[in-house]
């Protein structure tokens with residue numbers, strides 16, 4: 667267990683947090699700032715990142731750097747690596763990500779390949795870039811974001827669930843190797859969380875955990891050197907109810923849940939004469 671006093675020594679002086687402009691990434695950034703880590707904040711929206719930097723810098727007396735980058739672009743990912751090249755990063759949090767939902771036969775190919783780039787390729791490249799650096803400095807940490815949906819196929823969010831299964835499998839495979847080099851790899855698998863995620867994925871999350879509760883549980887789990895965390899009580903409860911079931915039964919249940927979460931109003935109802943501009 668790492669105490670709060672040891673935290674900056676083990677995971678600092680700097681942490682890099684992707685997806686820091688919103689939701690879970692922003693909340694994790696706050697937890698890290700409260701433990702005295704300086705922060706490189708990464709996402710696309712510069713203004714939102716600067717607001718987070720301003721708040722955490724003045725609130726916790728830490729240094730911040732903002733890198734506005736679209737992680738769906740391989741060139742932007744290279745630029746991020748160059749920009750942070752000289753920064754002594756001891757902890758990487760790969761929280762940038764998004765989901766899509768609805769029938770796969772109606773999917774937008776561009777959105778699906780963008781999701782694969784952000785949820786998988788960017789995560790892989792962050793691990794490839796930073797893990798050897800953490801090994802050379804004698805250790806550190808990496809936090810990846812999986813999902814409750816990662817543990818079975820999910821009709822209505824088939825590709826999103828597959829990207830999170832990819833993250834989960836990668837994390838499980840890397841954990842023992844990283845551990846031998848003092849790198850703590852943690853994989854967080856939340857259930858529904860209130861954040862920007864639902865609107866972007868076009869999912870209605872009826873009940874959802876708070877991003878602050880998720881972030882608190884994730885960072886406390888890192889302090890305890892745990893691997894897989896179901897952050898916030900809701901994630902834990904949902905997992906506990908699905909876990910005893912065989913995979914095909916979980917898929918059937920999640921298909922029904924996704925159907926409710928992704929039901930779109932008929933075209934005519936959403937674009938009536940009054941709403942047409």
Ligand SMILES: NC(=O)c1ccc[n+]([C@@H]2O[C@H](COP(=O)([O-])OP(=O)(O)OC[C@H]3O[C@@H](n4cnc5c(N)ncnc54)[C@H](OP(=O)(O)O)[C@@H]3O)[C@@H](O)[C@H]2O)c1
Pocket residue numbers: 684685686687688689690691708709710711712714735736737738761762763764765784811812813814855856857858859860861862863864866871
């Ligand atoms: N919310 C949930 O129910 C839930 C459940 C399980 C797992 N997760 C996972 O948790 C992670 C965080 O999600 P969240 O709930 O915090 O969602 P969120 O509030 O929508 O935040 C997503 C973050 O990712 C950034 N991002 C998205 N696309 C990006 C891109 N192309 N390049 C760079 N940054 C990008 C966004 O910033 P910009 O828009 O400024 O780029 C934002 O900071 C995701 O990996 C998600 O899959 C979420």
